[in-house]
Amino acid sequence: MDFSNYKFRCSSLYKLMTEPKTKEAKERGDLSQTTISYLQEIFLEEKYKRRNEFSSKYIEKGLAQEEQAITLYTRAKGVYLQKNTTRLYNEFLTGEPDAFIGDQIQGCEKGIDFKCSWSIFTFPFYETELDPQYKWQNTGYLALTGAGEWETSYCLVNATANLVLNEKKAIWYKLGCPDEDSEEYIKKCIEVEKNLIFNRADFRKEDPGFDFHCPVWEFDIPLEERVKSFATIRSEEEIEIVYNKVKRCRAYLNEMAGIKEPQLIEA
Amino acid sequence: MSTEVQKQFSIKSYFGSDSVKRKFEEMLGKRASGFITSVLQIVAQNKLLTNADPNSVYQAAAVAATLDLPLNNNLGFAYIVPYNTRNADGTFSQVAQFQMGYKGFIQLAQRSGQFKTISAAPIYEGQLVKQNPLTGFEFDFETPIVAKDAKVIGYAAYFELINGFQKTLYMTVENIKKHGGKYSKTFNNGLWQNDFEAMATKTVLKLLLSKFAPLSVEMQQATILDQAVINNAETMDVSYIDNTEEEKDEVLERQVMHINEAKDLKTLQTLKAKDLRPELIDLFNQREVELKG
Numbered sequence: 001m002d003f004s005n006y007k008f009r010c011s012s013l014y015k016l017m018t019e020p021k022t023k024e025a026k027e028r029g030d031l032s033q034t035t036i037s038y039l040q041e042i043f044l045e046e047k048y049k050r051r052n053e054f055s056s057k058y059i060e061k062g063l064a065q066e067e068q069a070i071t072l073y074t075r076a077k078g079v080y081l082q083k084n085t086t087r088l089y090n091e092f093l094t095g096e097p098d099a100f101i102g103d104q105i106q107g108c109e110k111g112i113d114f115k116c117s118w119s120i121f122t123f124p125f126y127e128t129e130l131d132p133q134y135k136w137q138n139t140g141y142l143a144l145t146g147a148g149e150w151e152t153s154y155c156l157v158n159a160t161a162n163l164v165l166n167e168k169k170a171i172w173y174k175l176g177c178p179d180e181d182s183e184e185y186i187k188k189c190i191e192v193e194k195n196l197i198f199n200r201a202d203f204r205k206e207d208p209g210f211d212f213h214c215p216v217w218e219f220d221i222p223l224e225e226r227v228k229s230f231a232t233i234r235s236e237e238e239i240e241i242v243y244n245k246v247k248r249c250r251a252y253l254n255e256m257a258g259i260k261e262p263q264l265i266e267a
Numbered sequence: 268m269s270t271e272v273q274k275q276f277s278i279k280s281y282f283g284s285d286s287v288k289r290k291f292e293e294m295l296g297k298r299a300s301g302f303i304t305s306v307l308q309i310v311a312q313n314k315l316l317t318n319a320d321p322n323s324v325y326q327a328a329a330v331a332a333t334l335d336l337p338l339n340n341n342l343g344f345a346y347i348v349p350y351n352t353r354n355a356d357g358t359f360s361q362v363a364q365f366q367m368g369y370k371g372f373i374q375l376a377q378r379s380g381q382f383k384t385i386s387a388a389p390i391y392e393g394q395l396v397k398q399n400p401l402t403g404f405e406f407d408f409e410t411p412i413v414a415k416d417a418k419v420i421g422y423a424a425y426f427e428l429i430n431g432f433q434k435t436l437y438m439t440v441e442n443i444k445k446h447g448g449k450y451s452k453t454f455n456n457g458l459w460q461n462d463f464e465a466m467a468t469k470t471v472l473k474l475l476l477s478k479f480a481p482l483s484v485e486m487q488q489a490t491i492l493d494q495a496v497i498n499n500a501e502t503m504d505v506s507y508i509d510n511t512e513e514e515k516d517e518v519l520e521r522q523v524m525h526i527n528e529a530k531d532l533k534t535l536q537t538l539k540a541k542d543l544r545p546e547l548i549d550l551f552n553q554r555e556v557e558l559k560g
Contacts, residue, residue, distance in 0.1 A: 071520070071524065074521055078530065079534070080525050080538035080542070101537070103539070177277065177284060178284075180286060181286070
């Protein structure tokens with residue numbers, strides 16, 4: 001196994017870029033424990049040809065709602081976005097960005113990465129700065145595309161009817177399979193609808209036959225309040241920092257594989 | 268307890284709840300508990316049904332109860348069939364689908380009191396004497412089929428009403444397979460593969476009845492609810508998983524919304540001509556004129 005040309009995923013860059021906790025370790029140029037754990041995972045994946053797949057309802061929602069997020073952004077910001085369907089590679093990185101503005105992804109004016117929040121309580125209404133993990137992901141996309149700006153846009157899009165039903169079903173089991181007209185069950189189902197649906201008309205359009213528990217709906221959130229964007233501006237210096245860290249991590253992986261590359265190992 | 272046992276237990280709990288029992292009692296009276304037992308037996312015998320959404324099993328069973336058709340695979344009047352459906356979010360889940368058997372259609376036709384005769388049968392090589400889709404078909408059933416490898420070339424259904432009206436429909440095996448492949452997503456597995464003859468007979472009979480027969484209320488219900496996932500048996504709210512092959516065109520919808528909602532030319536024109544769907548060119552041009560004005 002030779003990791004000298006291993007390309008890291010932009011979505012995982014934050015794991016590479018995490019700094020060690022102590023000042024001394026930082027000064028020595030040590031890799032952080034987070035980075036080492038991630039590299040160990042990559043090593044295992046490559047050695048045993050298995051992938052550590054992780055999935056949760058939150059991730060599933062994000063994947064399922066990407067199209068809706070693009071539509072929401074287009075409507076809220078009045079800018080027509082192009083959905084990207086190409087996986088990109090350069091010497092160090094790989095990634096598949098969500099959407100962009102411009103004729104083509106390479107050299108596009110601006111790119112957008114979407115994060116679909118599960119509910120209003122995970123939506124960054126009051127945040128003023130982008131979560132650093134997404135900043136590194138954006139830096140990776142900037143490096144891959146040559147774009148000048150990359151945005152992380154958090155979106156509140158309706159959950160699919162299936163997700164809402166799954167939540168209701170989970171509650172039903174949790175409550176010990178009560179009668180469907182049980183007051184407690186209905187109350188909890190209404191909460192689910194309020195938490196996962198942000199525009200009832202749009203939800204109805206997707207699933208006209210959906211049986212709502214909530215009798216009177218007055219919980220729509222205005223379109224423009226359902227998108228919050230944070231921009232990362234292109235910085236050649238930061239891209240260089242990423243590339244250097246990639247080189248450092250490749251060397252670590254090669255050390256694990258027994259291939260020594262002393263010229264890349266910091267003292 | 269394994270997950271399957273847990274799920275089966277959940278379906279059992281579902282059917283054991285007072286509200287469900289009450290509903291079956293309203294439909295079937297004293298036969299309700301026997302009917303529920305037969306449903307639970309079908310579920311227990313089918314691993315995929317064990318995993319299905321209990322409500323979809325309940326709704327499918329409720330339809331069978333409404334039509335007063337026993338759910339017993341050996342009898343072949345009606346079935347509850349599991350269906351592995353891909354959700355919009357890419358995950359899979361199992362739902363139960365209600366399916367009529369050809370004997371179920373015959374049963375309903377008999378009950379309507381309007382039919383003198385109704386039947387369906389496979390047609391072997393040499394039995395089809397004459398075929399004219401307008402005036403009818405002629406079969407020779409006199410010559411007995413003795414060869415073990417006698418080839419079935421098609422299926423025919425026939426009915427005669429009390430008032431004398433009669434009609435025959437014949438479909439070749441090829442046509443039936445084409446029909447099944449087009450309209451049933453379970454064509455490559457389940458009943459189509461396990462019991463082709465029953466499904467082929469049903470197909471030709473159902474098409475004959477739905478095209479030419481006077482349909483009683485029950486028969487209309489059966490035609491609508493056959494091969495559907497029943498969302499609500501009482502309101503006839505159903506989803507035809509077998510016929511929903513067209514995927515939603517998100518890009519087209521997005522472009523329509525963008526054009527209709529653009530408040531100024533600058534916004535509208537962020538949708539470039541090269542990306543615009545041809546069918547929306549007129550809509551785009553019209554909106555451009557409006558915004559210029």
